[in-house]
Amino acid sequence: MITRMSELFVRTLRDDPADAEVPSHKLLIRAGYVRPVAPGLYSWLPLGLRVLRKIERIVREEMNAIGGQEILLPALLPRAPFEATNRWTEYGESVFRLQDRRGNDYLLGPTHEELFTLMVKGEYSSYKDFPLVLYQIQNKYRDEVRPRAGILRVREFLMKDSYSFDIDDAGLAASYHAHREAYQRIFDRLQVRYVIVSAVSGAMGGSASEEFLAESPVGEDTFVRCRESGYAANVEAVTTARPAPLPIDGLPEPVVYDTGDTPTIASLVEWANSVDLGRTITAADTLKNVMLKIREPGGDWELLAIGLPGDREIDERRLAVALAPADYVLLGDDDFAKYPFLVKGYIGPKSLRENNVRYLVDPRVVEGSSWITGADAPGQHVVGLVAGRDFSADGTIEAAEVRDGDPSPDGAGPLISARGIEIGHIFQLGRKYTDAFAADVLGEDGKPVRLTMGSYGIGVSRLVAVIAEQHHDELGLRWPSSVAPFDVHLVIANKDAEARAGAAELAGNLDRLSVDVLLDDRQASPGVKFTDAELLGVPWIVVVGRGWADGVVELRNRFSGQTREVSVGGSLAPEIAAAVAG
Amino acid sequence: MITRMSELFVRTLRDDPADAEVPSHKLLIRAGYVRPVAPGLYSWLPLGLRVLRKIERIVREEMNAIGGQEILLPALLPRAPFEATNRWTEYGESVFRLQDRRGNDYLLGPTHEELFTLMVKGEYSSYKDFPLVLYQIQNKYRDEVRPRAGILRVREFLMKDSYSFDIDDAGLAASYHAHREAYQRIFDRLQVRYVIVSAVSGAMGGSASEEFLAESPVGEDTFVRCRESGYAANVEAVTTARPAPLPIDGLPEPVVYDTGDTPTIASLVEWANSVDLGRTITAADTLKNVMLKIREPGGDWELLAIGLPGDREIDERRLAVALAPADYVLLGDDDFAKYPFLVKGYIGPKSLRENNVRYLVDPRVVEGSSWITGADAPGQHVVGLVAGRDFSADGTIEAAEVRDGDPSPDGAGPLISARGIEIGHIFQLGRKYTDAFAADVLGEDGKPVRLTMGSYGIGVSRLVAVIAEQHHDELGLRWPSSVAPFDVHLVIANKDAEARAGAAELAGNLDRLSVDVLLDDRQASPGVKFTDAELLGVPWIVVVGRGWADGVVELRNRFSGQTREVSVGGSLAPEIAAAVAG
Known part of the structure; x- marks a missing residue:
């Protein structure tokens, strides 16, 4: 279906919003992708929602590829399961709490370990049913102290959370590894530059955990890494390179x-x-x-x-x-x-x-x-x-500050620090939650086995902002084709009726070739249209302009800035489609 | 992708859940489509989620076809807009309310008229931008007094809500009519039997409204209709056939x-x-x-x-x-x-x-x-x-009860009553909400025009139960192909290794023909597998059984119950695919 700018629900803004500090926030607002509703609460306009859905689809494909099964739990959750793990108390002010008309306590789920554990315990009873990976893509809620940076840190956000259940440690390690690789494929497909850092499990409990951090100067997380060895860790998880003991003999007395x-x-x-x-x-x-x-x-x-x-x-x-x-x-x-x-x-x-x-x-x-x-x-x-x-x-104790130039714990070279945005987090939880709910199944030997569990999250809506942070220039957004709201932004920059009709026909031909086209058919000056096209950031811009009379249209790559002319004719749409497909 | 029963996260139950009264509730639980979490809160298991997503897709296609543009607003909404329309008070106990850590009031949105009005006011300023239809498919929240009947009346549910904005009454009438027709197409595609009844606007305000009621003995809404004329109305909206005045002359004195x-x-x-x-x-x-x-x-x-x-x-x-x-x-x-x-x-x-x-x-x-x-x-x-x-x-005053046999207000025949489940509701709201927010745009004559508005809802998750209510038999569910979780349920009822391999190959061939296959490859008796297949309700059941040795598989239609044998061979998968496609 061709989308026409004359009908699309979008209004671009010339000026940065007053409260915006980071580029993604400025650009996503200016380009009409999102709009604020209240602190930390945003609406997705058609362009933003298209990007969000494309990211969601990639996440879903890769989760399915590792055998993940999608389910969907409520966001409104009763108190009791969180009492069993003490998280009802531990969450403190960081969750939204409410009561129903009967005075029963609920919270808006920030994560679902308890509920998934209960669900698996309710359905399955034999070792034969495992390994099992379940996931959902769902709105999560956290009452952040300081919502900030547009959709980077909000109070309602879309998250993919998955949970693995295994009957032994080797199974958990395999599930963890499968997730780690799926996450790498996801972020690669999204063209996000990221590092995987050792992390600490914190309130989640469990043994091993790693964070996926998108490299960004506006990130809230500081991490360090060693260029020589690839070692990377969250500052909280850095282990200090321990110098060798020194000989005591001969040292002067104090x-x-x-x-x-x-x-x-x-x-x-x-x-x-x-x-x-x-x-x-x-x-x-x-x-x-x-x-x-x-x-x-x-x-x-x-x-x-x-x-x-x-x-x-x-x-x-x-x-x-x-x-x-x-x-x-x-x-x-x-x-x-x-x-x-x-x-x-x-x-x-x-x-x-x-x-x-x-x-x-x-x-x-x-x-x-x-x-x-x-x-x-x-x-x-x-x-x-x-x-x-x-x-x-x-x-x-690991309590001293970590500094640029400190030796990497693997001895390979100096550590340097950088800032990142958390886009994924994988945890080997072990039996913290299955212990809380006595989630046992019958083992191969007929004896009960306590399940062991992993938990894995990706901030789906945050990724829209992360990609915008990593892919923009002074003119606007520059979406990787895997997540761009459209494949082609077709600008009619020629008032001639024949050119306009030709552009519409070209749009129709591209559409038939499964190329998603945004057709700028507005009664506006070419300058306004070009400015909007750069701002919106669709990866390919096709201009039906003055050249139309000479039988050419312009094909411009928003990433490279390179422009070439393509001849108008029967093969025009296939040629553009081939260029778009790369 | 082929789904294997041996891996699918599902457990079927032989017995009806104790608290289940209506068939859809019993069957959706027994067949492992949904699970209760708390009163009025359900989880969607893989089978249920597949049906839900298929309904969602049909709704989306038909909304897009009438020019609707999908956006997505938060579910967590601040108090202020609802104060402007007095709904913060009017909602009473029927909404979930909460406060954030700063003590600010929020509610979980039951419907979004206020927010959509504010959004359109914020973006658009000229008559040229209209007509406009925006919609979202989103979880809604209502603190029901009596959650009941499984997923028929719950407290968190998926809804499609759309809003039309027009500059005059004729525009509103056209937007309303377009929605009415889109809804008819949606419910037809879902094979839901429904009636459109005149309704009263109630707390929503506005002038005209109609409800789409799925015919069902378990429905909570009573409506009446006249078979002769097609008149149908919600009981609240029935107008009494007014008898002609009688001559007074000659009547005895009191x-x-x-x-x-x-x-x-x-x-x-x-x-x-x-x-x-x-x-x-x-x-x-x-x-x-x-x-x-x-x-x-x-x-x-x-x-x-x-x-x-x-x-x-x-x-x-x-x-x-x-x-x-x-x-x-x-x-x-x-x-x-x-x-x-x-x-x-x-x-x-x-x-x-x-x-x-x-x-x-x-x-x-x-x-x-x-x-x-x-x-x-x-x-x-x-x-x-x-x-x-x-x-x-x-x-x-229209306050007397309506009875079967009462004359239809159009005089065409008697009214008969029936019960229905509300699956859609369309409202001509007029200017109730645009007045509250002074949502004006510049008219063609340069003067401000107050927008006029319609609001239109479909209960997406409820439709899963409605379809189950209308399409089941004593053995289980019977999904229409448009929403079935799979196209084909392929049952391996032959322990022979060659037959098992042949079934897997057949599944692969069907998959390549874009037929969604659920392959029952479990180590279970044919009887267990057949029972589950009937319960799950996939429209076509293919049985690789004893006939395999004689070169035939059985193709069974879950709706008609008709069975025929299809010859094993090179064209087996295409033959089945053709049958499935109808």
Whole structure:
């Protein structure tokens, strides 16, 4: 069916919307693909919906190709299953909650692990029914603190969520791997540039997980990677390259110095270089001890000290993940007052040990490393305190910030950081959810087997924005042909009646060749039409212009900008169709 | 793609679910098409989702064919637009309401008139942009008092809602007519038996509306129709055939009688036939006066009397529609005590008139009709009270029950009643919503024109149940081919390896001919497989059975039950494909 611009429900805008910061937001609004309704809630206009549906179709094809079976659950979900996994509480304010007229509690589903587990438990009872992959493509809801960037972070969004059920770990690994490959095919077909990063499972529970991040400077997720080895990880999941232990023999004994008023790392380094310690001292030579209180679920608050090189700050996202599921809070002045052995600015391992404070150190604090650190008295530090000889910790913790240039954990080269947009996430959940619902089936040996589970998501509607972020220029959008709302944007830039009729006929011929045509048949100037064509971003622009009289139309590629003339005649439509098909 | 029963996520049940009353509910559960999650909330399993998507596609095709443009709005909607039309209040408990983390009010959209009006107002500004038809296919939410009958009445359901915008009444009439015809094509393609009935607009506002009701004994809507003329109307919308006025000249004067203890119509009729009134009296000869209090929006309670033939009861659905938007309540004993002139059981028009009580009568109370009615004193009635001579009313009201055999308003024959399930509803809304948002565009003469609007709905997910209601037998479902989950159910009923391989090859050949095949390759008895095939209701069942050795397979039509043998050979798949294509 040919779509005519004179009838299409679209109005393009010359100016960027006032609240738009990122290119995809600006362009999708200006080109009339989406419209805001309320914070984090958008409407899809015909052009936007066409792109959304094309992405959905590709996702569906690849999910079916790995044996996924599509089903569809409600978005409105009762409270009880989420009580069983404690997520009714854990979700906090991040989900939308409501009550029906009888006062029963519901939420708008942000993800469906509980319901899929219950469904599989309800239907299947034998190991013969597995492996099983079920998926749905459905609106999900999250009450984001800060909806932002147009449709990149919204409160109602279309997601593909799938769930694998297997009877053993090898099965789960295979299902996980199949999803990983399907996701790669999906993002490749969508022409999204992405990286797969190691991730942490967080509130989802489970063991292994990876994120698919679309590379984008406007992304909210920071990740690091090593160009040499391909290692990539979410900042939360980066493991620190652990230096080899150093020989302790021959290292000088520690010496306590009066360092004066040196409660900060900077002031301590300044002092160290003002006296002769035999070498130049940097912050990396100092050991900073950061004090926290932590509380395990259901437990009491306890002290925790974290020792890390003085040139590093704590990264609170990494810290939170490392301590999860415990809560934590940095120690305040009130707390310090309660513990006189903690001399703020001069805390050292000695006092921590003497007072049985749990002490975790950065992985760089290896055996044999020598540090300048607090001596547990005001104005005093100790120089040459050697790990493994003069002090020891209760373990290590991944809480220090990750920096560009840090060595990759595989030793292949330096890490560099980049920003990305999460477009997919795959989890090996294991038995967290099947345990909650006792989802057992009869095994081959006649004994019950607890199912093991994976969960896999793709942000379908977000991908519209992600593709727009990665494929645009200053003139407008540039859709990859796999998701473009139309194959050809046919611009009538000639007022001559014969040319107009010829263009309509050409559109009809292309349509018969299964080429989706947007025909700009409006009574507007060629300039207005060209500007709109560039903005809308259909990959091929065909111009029926002045050349029509000379028997040629112009074929322009929106990606390359290349233009060529094609002769009008019987084979015109097939020629264009061939070019479009690539 | 061939679907194998051994892998399909389905489990059929032998027994009806305990809570299922209607056939579609029983069969859709037993055949594994849907599963309940909570009251009025269902999941769609692969078979059910296939049917749902096929219906959705037919709806989409026909909406596109009348120039409808598909868009997609959020289901989660902010309060403000619904305040502008007062529906935030009017919806009462029938919608799901919730607040976000900032305390802002939202609802889950039951219908989208407000949002579509705002969207069109936001995009378009000239008469040239019209007519315009926009639609979406989207989950809708209603907090039903009594979710029932499986997926017939649920709280989350898939609906196609469309909205037409025109600059004048003729445009609206054309858009309405186009929808009416599109709906007829849709329901015809779905092989749904339906009637189009006149309806009342109710809370939607607007002038004209019709309902599409699927004929079904389990329907919640009662309608009447005249076989002779084709007149059909929702009970609420039936207009009473008004008898011709009768000559008054020569009618005897009214006479007041002591009727004793005769406060009911039955006792009054008994009295009337115990004295000689010159003819046999029936309840239809008496005039019953029913007392109510009504209150217009924002007004005070006022008395209202309704006079109707004594053989008719008030139909409260019709009464509510006739009085809308006023509230009403039947007069209680307390109220009677307040008005001594109302002698309960003996109320007559005289006292109502003397005390200025508003008095509406049934359309059958025509001029010249003579009645036995109350004489406003205990134990007294008046006989021969003639309308238009001895009393008159302030108007007529359509509040009496409609009965089988009542004459059609067009005089063509008797009305008969039937039950139906609402599957579509079309409204000429006029300017109710465009007035609320001042949705004007520039007219041809340069002056602003207020848009006029229509609203049109189809219950897409409900249609799955409706089709199941109309197309099943005692063995199971029987899907019309336009919506069947598969074209062919290929049953392997032969354990022979060659037959199994032949069946798989046949499935492959059918698949290549674009025939959707469900291959029952399970290790189960032929009996189990046949039972499941009948239950699932795929329109063609192909059996690779004992005949395989003799070179034949069986081709069975699920609708007609007819069976024929087809020879195995090179043309087997094309022959079956031709049969399937009809």
